[in-house]
Amino acid sequence: xxxxHSEEVESKKIVEEGVEGVHKQRLLTPEMGAPNFxxxxxxxxxxxxxxxxxxxxxxxVYILSGQGVARKEDNEIEISAxxxxxxxxxxxxxxxxxxxxxxxxxxxxxxxxxx
Amino acid sequence: xxxxHSEEVESKKIVEEGVEGVHKQRLLTPEMGAPNFxxxxxxxxxxxxxxxxxxxxxxxVYILSGQGVARKEDNEIEISAxxxxxxxxxxxxxxxxxxxxxxxxxxxxxxxxxx
Numbered sequence: 001x002x003x004x005h006s007e008e009v010e011s012k013k014i015v016e017e018g019v020e021g022v023h024k025q026r027l028l029t030p031e032m033g034a035p036n037f038x039x040x041x042x043x044x045x046x047x048x049x050x051x052x053x054x055x056x057x058x059x060x061v062y063i064l065s066g067q068g069v070a071r072k073e074d075n076e077i078e079i080s081a082x083x084x085x086x087x088x089x090x091x092x093x094x095x096x097x098x099x100x101x102x103x104x105x106x107x108x109x110x111x112x113x114x115x
Numbered sequence: 116x117x118x119x120h121s122e123e124v125e126s127k128k129i130v131e132e133g134v135e136g137v138h139k140q141r142l143l144t145p146e147m148g149a150p151n152f153x154x155x156x157x158x159x160x161x162x163x164x165x166x167x168x169x170x171x172x173x174x175x176v177y178i179l180s181g182q183g184v185a186r187k188e189d190n191e192i193e194i195s196a197x198x199x200x201x202x203x204x205x206x207x208x209x210x211x212x213x214x215x216x217x218x219x220x221x222x223x224x225x226x227x228x229x230x
Contacts, residue, residue, distance in 0.1 A: 001185060001187050001192075001200060001201065001202055001203065001206055001208060002200070002201040002203075003185065003192055003194065003198055003199070003200050004198070004199045004200075005197055005198050005199075006197040006198070006199065007197060009199075027177070027199035028175050028199050028200075028201045032201060033201060033203055034173065034175065034201055035172075035173050035204065035225075036151065036152060036173065036225045037151060037152045037175065037223065037225070039175050039177065039199055039223075041199075057150075058149065058150050058151065060143050060149065060152065060154050060223070062142070062154065062177075062221060064179075070116060070118065072116050077116075077118055079118065082120055082121040082122060083118055083119070083120050083121070084118070084119045084120075084121065084124075084142035084143050084154055084156075085116060085117070085118050085119075085143075086116065086117040086143045086147060086148060086149055087116055088116065088117075088148055089150065091116055093116060106177060106221070108152065108154075108175070108223060110150075110151045110152070
């Protein structure tokens with residue numbers, strides 16, 4: 001059994017075009033023995049957003065705190081703490097902080113995911 | 116994209132020997148199209164506990180609220196909000212509420228998990 005407290009896991013700011021104010025932590029990973037899927041935690045600053053993109057693997061997301069939207073190709077949906085979201089393979093998506101606080105969520109992906 | 120608010124997902128109390136005060140919700144499932152893994156949410160009442168057992172698949176757990184312990188074969192470890200836990204395949208484990216509030220956590224498993 002491996003226990004990681006989120007506060008103790010390294011947080012890396014994603015510095016790439018198309019992303020703003022997003023910090024990523026890898027909580028449970030294949031390197032520590034997770035056989036099938038990887039648990040990441042994202043913290044999005046006020047005004048921040050993740051990539052607007054698509055890929056051939058799914059996301060399983062759980063919103064921990066803050067107020068945001070999930071953008072799809074045709075619309076966007078408000079999301080907040082307690083919402084669970086399945087982003088299906090090849091679906092265009094983006095997560096945007098629309099609140100005044102940090103927008104924080106878990107996002108799990110299969111270990112063999114390739115961007 | 117499928118969005119489920121936890122409050123709207125059916126909660127089932129697990130009534131089996133070896134389990135006490137545990138309510139289970141299946142948030143993201145293969146039936147709704149999750150390709151690889153399943154997100155469940157568990158709410159454990161004061162004094163409650165999950166199975167003390169083992170199986171050949173992993174758990175990926177994230178503690179949402181409350182105070183509990185993760186029991187292993189040889190010891191137990193206090194866990195609380197923000198802790199991420201990898202229960203490795205075949206590892207004996209149990210989650211016990213040791214607080215005065217509900218103990219709430221996500222627990223993800225591979226879709227092909229068989230108890």
